[in-house]
Amino acid sequence: MPTAATAAETPVSDDVAGPARPWLDAGLPVAERVELLLDAMTVEEKAGLFFHTMITMSPDGELAEANPQFGLPSNREYVVDKQMTHFNLLSVAPDGRTMATWHNRLQELAASTRLGIPVTISTDPRHSFTDNPGAALMAGPFSKWPEPLGLAATRDAELVRQHGDVARREYTAVGIRVALHPQVDLATEPRWSRALQTSGEDADLTGELGAAYVRGFQGETFGPGSVATMVKHFPGGGPQKDGEDPHFAYGREQVYPGGKFDLHLEPFKAVFAAGARQVMPYYGMPVGTEHEEVGFGFNRSVLTGILREQLGFDGIVCTDWGLVTDAEIFGTPFPARAWGVEHLTPEERIVKILDAGADQLGGESCVELLVGLVRDGRVTEDRLDVSARRLLREKFELGLFENPYVDVEAAAAVVGAPELVAAGEAAQRASVTVLTNAGGVLPFAPTTRLYVEGVDPEVAGRYGTVVATPAEADLAILRVQAPYEDRGSVFENFFHAGSLEFTGEVLDHVREVAAAVPTVVDVFLDRPAILAPVVDAAASVVATWGVSGPALLDVLSGASPAGGRLPFDVPRSTAAVDASRPDVPFDTADPLFRFGHGLTL
Numbered sequence: 018m019p020t021a022a023t024a025a026e027t028p029v030s031d032d033v034a035g036p037a038r039p040w041l042d043a044g045l046p047v048a049e050r051v052e053l054l055l056d057a058m059t060v061e062e063k064a065g066l067f068f069h070t071m072i073t074m075s076p077d078g079e080l081a082e083a084n085p086q087f088g089l090p091s092n093r094e095y096v097v098d099k100q101m102t103h104f105n106l107l108s109v110a111p112d113g114r115t116m117a118t119w120h121n122r123l124q125e126l127a128a129s130t131r132l133g134i135p136v137t138i139s140t141d142p143r144h145s146f147t148d149n150p151g152a153a154l155m156a157g158p159f160s161k162w163p164e165p166l167g168l169a170a171t172r173d174a175e176l177v178r179q180h181g182d183v184a185r186r187e188y189t190a191v192g193i194r195v196a197l198h199p200q201v202d203l204a205t206e207p208r209w210s211r212a213l214q215t216s217g218e219d220a221d222l223t224g225e226l227g228a229a230y231v232r233g234f235q236g237e238t239f240g241p242g243s244v245a246t247m248v249k250h251f252p253g254g255g256p257q258k259d260g261e262d263p264h265f266a267y268g269r270e271q272v273y274p275g276g277k278f279d280l281h282l283e284p285f286k287a288v289f290a291a292g293a294r295q296v297m298p299y300y301g302m303p304v305g306t307e308h309e310e311v312g313f314g315f316n317r318s319v320l321t322g323i324l325r326e327q328l329g330f331d332g333i334v335c336t337d338w339g340l341v342t343d344a345e346i347f348g349t350p351f352p353a354r355a356w357g358v359e360h361l362t363p364e365e366r367i368v369k370i371l372d373a374g375a376d377q378l379g380g381e382s383c384v385e386l387l388v389g390l391v392r393d394g395r396v397t398e399d400r401l402d403v404s405a406r407r408l409l410r411e412k413f414e415l416g417l418f419e420n421p422y423v424d425v426e427a428a429a430a431v432v433g434a435p436e437l438v439a440a441g442e443a444a445q446r447a448s449v450t451v452l453t454n455a456g457g458v459l460p461f462a463p464t465t466r467l468y469v470e471g472v473d474p475e476v477a478g479r480y481g482t483v484v485a486t487p488a489e490a491d492l493a494i495l496r497v498q499a500p501y502e503d504r505g506s507v508f509e510n511f512f513h514a515g516s517l518e519f520t521g522e523v524l525d526h527v528r529e530v531a532a533a534v535p536t537v538v539d540v541f542l543d544r545p546a547i548l549a550p551v552v553d554a555a556a557s558v559v560a561t562w563g564v565s566g567p568a569l570l571d572v573l574s575g576a577s578p579a580g581g582r583l584p585f586d587v588p589r590s591t592a593a594v595d596a597s598r599p600d601v602p603f604d605t606a607d608p609l610f611r612f613g614h615g616l617t618l
Contacts, residue, residue, distance in 0.1 A: 038133070040418070047413045051406055057132060063401045064387040065100035066408045069139070069335055069377045072104035076111075078118030080126065088345055090382070096126050096136065099384045103377065103408070105139045105197065109157035113191050113432025116158075117425045120192030124421040135421035137412055139195035139247070142214065144184050144441065146563035158433045159187050160441040165200065165226075166543070167448035167562030169216035169584035170615070174229040176444055181233015183437050185244045188234075190431040192423045194415050195245045195295065196234050201227040201284035202253050202299075205277075206599040207588055208260025210501075210512035213543040213562065215255070217584025218602040219612060220280055224287030231291040239292060241416025247335060248288050250299030252319055253281025256600035262512050263300035269312070269356035271301035275601035278306060286328065294411065295333040296324065297379065300340075302356045311357030314340050315366070320374035333407050338380025341366045347507040364390055371396060376404035445568035450560040450581030451616040452548070458535045458556045460575025460618050461492050468534065471496025476566040480574045487533035494573065495530060496539045497523060499546040518547045518591055528554045539569060545587045547594075549609055575618060582615040 039045075040054040055063075073081045073089055080092040087107065095101045104123075110116040120138060127136045143156055145164045160183060162168070168177050188196065201223050204212035216223040227248070234244045254263075254271070261268030285296075298313035298320060308318045314336035324330050341363045343352050352359070355366050364386050370378060390396040412418060431437075451459065461467075465481040468490035474483045477494070484490050500523070502515025530536050535556040540546060542560040552558050560583065561569060571577040586608040588594050597604040603612060 043419055047410060050413055050418075051409045054132070054134075054409055055402060055405055058405070060391050060398060060401070061384070061388055062100050062132060062134070063398070063405050064384050064391070065102060066405050067377055067387055067401075068099070068101050068382050068384055069103040070095075070101070070105060070338075070380050070382045071107045072123075072138075074106065074108045074110065074116070074119035076115070078110070078115040078122070080119070080122050081108075086347075092123060093126065095382065096123065097130060099382060100130065101382065101384065102127060102134050102412075103137045103139070103195075105141070105380075106193065109143075112158045112429065113187070114425055114429040116191035116432070117423045117428035121422050121425065124192070127421070135412060135417040137195055137415070137417065138193050139197050140188070140193050142196075142198050144180070144187075159184075160433060160437040161565070162441040162444050162563070163448040163561075164213050164543070164563040165216055166213050166584050167564070167581075168444065169222060169226055170450050170560075170562065170581040171444065171447045172222070172582055173447065174225050176447065177226045178229040178233040179440060180444060181230045182236075183233075183440055185234045185236070185242075187432050187437065188244045189242065190423060190428040192421075193244065194417070195247055197247045197297065198249070199227050199230040199246065199288070200249050201288055202250055203255045203281055203284065203602060204585055205255045205281075205602045205604070206257050206260045207545045207585070207594050207597070207605065208514065208517060209255060209257050210260075210262045210514040210544070211254065212545075212585070217612070218255075218586070219584070220283040220602070222584070224284040227284050227288040228291035231288050231293045235292055235294070239294065239414060241419070243415065245294040245411060245415065246288075247295035247297050247333075248285065248293045249297035250301075250337065251285060251296050251313065251324060251334075252278070252298075253285075254299035254301060255281060257301065258304070258599065260599070261514060263302075263312070263354065263356060264512060265509060266352065266356070268514075269300065269302055269354075270304045271299075271599075272304050273306060273600040275598035275604065277598075277600040277602075278303070280602075281600065282323070282328075289328060289330060293332070295335060296330060297335055297337055298375070300337050300354045300356060309357070311369075312340065312354065314375060315355070315358055315369045315373050317373040325374050331407070333377065333411060334375045335377035336370060336375050336379045340370065341378060341381050341386075342383055344380075349506040349508060351508070364395070368395055371400060371404075376407050442565065442568055445564045446571050446577040448562060448581050449564055449569060449572040449579055450583060450614075451572075451579045451618060452558045452560055452583075452587075452610055452614065453552055453555070454616055454618070455556045456535065458492060458537065459573055459579075461573060463574070466491045468493040468530070470494070471539070472566045472570070477570065479567075480570045487530045487536075490534045493530050493534045493536040494539065494570075495527065495536060496541070496569075497527075498541050499544050501544070513543055516591070517544060517588070517594060519550065524550050524554070527551055531555055537573060545585050547589075547591060548587055549589060552609070572618070579616065579618040582613050583610055584612065586610070586612050587614075
């Protein structure tokens with residue numbers, strides 16, 4: 018198994034070994050190395066660079082065969098047959114050693130190809146508690162931190178930078194070199210299902226924390242120890258009509274009734290100033306603006322006009338996943354997210370994406386279509402070279418050509434290391450946000466008799482005496498999920514959308530418990546729910562965004578201070594949400610709690 022010490026010994030094909038690979042000379046400038054490699058590449062090899070899609074690993078760390086659940090081909094088909102070299106790792110492994118082992122196997126496979134171009138592995142966020150594989154992945158062996166909304170609740174840019182640095186250390190240990198994050202959209206539409214991965218609705222705070230996030234992942238200088246950040250979703254995915262998400266056709270429209278299109282660009286300017294390397298446009302299509310009413314991945318005036326020309330961004334632009342071909346996800350067919358260009362063929366969609374200014378097609382592997390477009394003269398090889406230069410430059414600057422392998426034993430030691438786990442737990446405690454505390458029920462004393470729901474009784478028993486019923490208790494602690502509507506498919510239900518009002522069943526239960534004993538309700542506030550009925554019933558209401566039972570109880574018991582602050586307004590009513598403008602922050606009338614609210618215990 019290759020490690021950092023043995024990478025240079027990996028055999029290469031005889032026809033390109035030695036002097037035939039002058040781009041391996043690390044003494045040459047990167048730009049020159051790029052041109053040397055580009056000159057050696059066939060159209061098929063260049064086309065392979067343009068596709069960045071999901072890949073899986075075997076549970077034992079070996080190369081994976083085809084995955085029918087996600088409709089993915091084998092690792093070998095991707096790398097050898099399709100000549101692809103950019104992949105989003107979908108799997109969650111039990112430990113760092115297994116992930117590192119698989120990564121090295123994949124790099125060995127890439128080294129066996131004609132030019133031996135190393136693979137670049139990316140990932141969605143892995144360091145929090147979410148279970149939405151459409152937006153993030155469960156942490157598995159990695160340290161666990163609050164979701165980005167929770168990090169925003171700390172108001173601590175240095176903590177966010179530390180989070181990025183910890184994630185960088187764990188990612189690089191297993192070979193992950195591109196973070197498909199941060200998400201710097203402004204959560205200006207309270208119903209939008211993607212708010213959890215944002216920093217809330219304030220542009221200044223989002224920009225400040227996004228810049229800190231980028232510095233943590235990429236370091237002070239970008240190079241072999243860095244993880245490149247792919248910032249999303251340009252030009253801001255928050256202003257969704259009716260709060261619906263453009264992963265789905267019914268949520269494809271982004272609207273700007275408040276005229277705040279430019280405000281949503283502000284966080285991107287901050288992260289670009291911090292050195293962000295890559296950008297992902299969103300699926301949505303702007304409606305009623307000066308821009309063409311097509312999805313942002315197809316939108317030339319946005320990607321070339323604003324991003325490239327106005328903002329001067331010369332990094333990689335990778336579309337969001339699945340703009341070209343239809344797919345089946347968890348057994349349900351979904352059309353390509355070709356919003357506004359549904360009538361175009363897959364080949365015509367590729368042409369429009371490239372003409373818009375994108376470099377990569379996310380979630381696609383139809384390399385043969387791009388090769389055919391070049392052969393037919395509909396895409397020039399010169400156009401391929403424009404994007405190929407950016408994509409190869411990133412691989413060179415990440416140091417992948419010098420050493421694509423990782424040290425398996427080091428990965429085992431770094432991933433989930435005790436000090437990294439402790440840092441994540443400290444961030445969890447810092448994010449806990451106390452909204453109300455009627456009668457001073459918090460903090461509670463160690464002698465308190467506790468009735469708990471959603472908390473492991475064994476854990477709660479370390480903080481008080483756990484009892485079986487509310488009638489026996491001095492204090493009840495209930496953990497609940499912010500409301501959302503059930504949708505028609507497994508994949509849709511990963512995106513919590515629709516009404517922000519709790520069901521009558523949930524409210525009746527809270528009222529029943531609260532009538533028997535003073536009650537603390539902790540809400541996983543992935544969207545700004547209508548909390549008024551809960552506040553009316555409970556003695557205390559707490560907001561969290563990915564916090565373990567022990568971390569929560571540390572704060573509620575007073576062992577750790579409560580210092581979290583709301584990263585958005587909490588609306589007073591559904592009517593206020595309906596009347597608000599999706600592109601305008603802080604636009605719900607007379608909010609129940611305002612941005613920045615939080616009590617100190």
